[in-house]
Amino acid sequence: MNDVLRTLDRIEISDREEFERAVLAGLSRTPRAIPPKYLYDARGSELFDAICELPEYYLTRTETAILTRCAAELARLAGPGCALVEFGSGSSVKTRLLLDAMHEPVAYVPIDISRQHLDATAARLRRDYPRLRVEPVCADYMVLSALPTDLGRSPRLGFFPGSTIGNLEPRDATSFLRRARTLLGDRGALVLGVDLKKDPRRLHDAYNDSAGVTAAFTLNLLRRMNRELGATFDLGGFAHDASYDPLEGRIEIYFRSLRPQTATVAGRTFSFAEGERVHTEFSYKYDEAGIAALARSAGFTIDKTWTDPDRLFAVVYLEAAPGN
Numbered sequence: 195m196n197d198v199l200r201t202l203d204r205i206e207i208s209d210r211e212e213f214e215r216a217v218l219a220g221l222s223r224t225p226r227a228i229p230p231k232y233l234y235d236a237r238g239s240e241l242f243d244a245i246c247e248l249p250e251y252y253l254t255r256t257e258t259a260i261l262t263r264c265a266a267e268l269a270r271l272a273g274p275g276c277a278l279v280e281f282g283s284g285s286s287v288k289t290r291l292l293l294d295a296m297h298e299p300v301a302y303v304p305i306d307i308s309r310q311h312l313d314a315t316a317a318r319l320r321r322d323y324p325r326l327r328v329e330p331v332c333a334d335y336m337v338l339s340a341l342p343t344d345l346g347r348s349p350r351l352g353f354f355p356g357s358t359i360g361n362l363e364p365r366d367a368t369s370f371l372r373r374a375r376t377l378l379g380d381r382g383a384l385v386l387g388v389d390l391k392k393d394p395r396r397l398h399d400a401y402n403d404s405a406g407v408t409a410a411f412t413l414n415l416l417r418r419m420n421r422e423l424g425a426t427f428d429l430g431g432f433a434h435d436a437s438y439d440p441l442e443g444r445i446e447i448y449f450r451s452l453r454p455q456t457a458t459v460a461g462r463t464f465s466f467a468e469g470e471r472v473h474t475e476f477s478y479k480y481d482e483a484g485i486a487a488l489a490r491s492a493g494f495t496i497d498k499t500w501t502d503p504d505r506l507f508a509v510v511y512l513e514a515a516p517g518n
C-alpha cells in the first residue's frame with residue numbers, strides 16, 4: 195500500500211471513530227442529540243443540494259438573488275488579489291458569483307467536513323477556473339486553528355453563506371466567528387449569509403417540504419449510522435420532526451421514534467419510547483439587532499447589509515474591527 199492510501203485509510207478510521215464516539219455520547223445524554231455536522235456524508239450533501247432546489251426552501255434562491263445583485267460591490271470592498279476562504283462550502287455554487295466578480299483572486303480555499311463532496315466540487319472548480327489555485331481543506335471549521343495552505347500575505351475574504359451560521363447555537367456562533375476572525379487576519383473580511391425572522395408558517399414550510407426531501411436528509415443520519423457504525427436502526431421506525439420555536443427564534447429538527455423500540459450502536463443497546471426525539475439540527479433566525487450583536491461579540495464591524503425586497507434573507511459584509 196502506498197503512503198497516500200495509508201494516510202487516507204487513517205483519516206477514514208479516525209473519522210469513523212470520532213463519529214462513533216459522538217453518537218454514543220449523544221444517545222447517552224438527556225435530551226438526546228447528535229451534532230449536525232454528521233448529517234453531511236456524501237448522500238447528505240447530495241440531499242442538501244436537492245433541498246436548495248425545493249419551492250418551499252426560499253433561502254438559496256433569495257440569497258443567490260442578493261449575491262447576484264451585490265457581487266460587484268463585494269468584490270470592490272474586498273479589493274484585488276484576495277484569497278477567498280469558504281466555510282462549509284458544499285457544492286460552491288454561490289461561490290462562483292463571487293469568483294466571477296473578484297479582481298484577480300489568488301486562491302480559493304473551500305473548507306468542508308464532507309470529504310467526497312468537497313473533492314468532487316474542487317475538481318469541478320479546477321476544470322471551470324483553470325487559472326485559479328483551488329486548495330480544498332477537509333476539516334471541522336469549529337476546531338480549525340490555522341489554514342494548512344500558505345496564502346502568503348494576500349488579504350483574505352471569508353465566505354459563510356447558506357444560513358449555516360444558523361446551525362450554531364449563539365455561543366458557538368460567536369466562537370466560530372472569533373475563530374474565523376483569527377483565520378482571516380487583521381486585514382480580513384467576511385461575507386455572511388443570514389436567514390431573517392419571518393412569518394412562522396413560511397419557516398415551517400421551508401423545513402417540512404411536500405416532497406419529503408428534508409425528511410430524507412434527516413433520516414439519512416440513521417442510514418449513515420447503520421452503514422458506518424453497524425447500527426440497527428429500523429429506517430421505517432422514525433420520522434423527521436421540524437418546528438419553529440418563536441421564543442428561541444429557531445427551527446428545531448429531530449428524528450422521532452414512531453413506536454417503542456431499541457437499536458444497537460457499536461454493541462450498546464438504546465431504547466426509544468414512542469414519540470421520543472433525538473435532536474439533529476437547529477436553524478436560528480436573526481433580526482438586524484441580533485446580527486449586529488453577533489458581529490460585535492466576535493470582533494467584527496458591519497460594513498454593509500443587503501436584503502431582498504421581502505426581507506427574507508440578509509447578506510452582510512463584516513470587517514475585522516481594529517484592536518480585537
Ligand SMILES: C[S@@+](CC[C@H](N)C(=O)[O-])C[C@H]1O[C@@H](n2cnc3c(N)ncnc32)[C@H](O)[C@@H]1O
Nearest residue numbers: 231234282283284306307308333334335355356
Ligand atoms: C447548510 S450547508 C451550506 C452549503 C453551501 N455553503 C450553501 O450555501 O449552499 C452546510 C455545509 O457546511 C458543511 N459543514 C457542516 N458542519 C461543518 C463543520 N463543523 N465543519 C466543516 N463543514 C461543515 C456541510 O458539509 C455543508 O456542506
